[in-house]
Amino acid sequence: MPTGRVKWYNAEKGFGFVSRDDGGNDVFMHRDALPDGVTELKPGQKVEYGIVDTRRGVQAMAVTLKDTPQQRTRRTEPAAPRRSPEELHGLIEDMIKILEDQVMPPLRRGRHPDRKQTGKLAEVMHAVADELEG
Incomplete structure (x- = not known):
């Protein structure tokens, strides 16, 4: 099929x-x-x-x-005011730095990154995604 x-x-x-x-x-x-x-x-x-x-x-x-996409649950608290484009730009730059400095090196060596670091990074990525969704 x-x-x-x-x-x-x-x-x-x-x-x-x-x-x-x-x-x-x-x-x-x-x-x-x-x-x-x-x-x-x-x-x-x-x-x-x-x-x-x-x-x-x-x-x-x-x-x-064949699969069901995982969905992130939405926050139930009231939405915070959107960040300015300059603030959002800074958040994304920081996220890229974290990816380059803490996530990519272990992956290049064939290892998974440290769970503590990836947990924090996931929080940042979720925050950026929420900001982008508006």
Whole structure:
């Protein structure tokens, strides 16, 4: 069976498209092709599917989910005011320095970085992502 990744899916409209792993044209996917109980798909989610040729083009049938994307839970406290572009630029520069100085060297040596450092870095990366999402 062919595999691919969800390009986009609109649950309200009940359809979306899958990018094929074999590099072919995108495949139309209707909600009727989804497994029972699945009502929503996330971009990048890996799927396996059958293909049927219709007069409108190739359509996915009997979709099987191969993975479920991990989602970060949103903070429940009120949103802080957005940082200025200059502050955000500084945060990103600091994050890059941490990556270059503390994460990349052990990876080059075939080792995982220290968990304490990566935990702190993950917090910084989440903060930057929250700022970028606005």
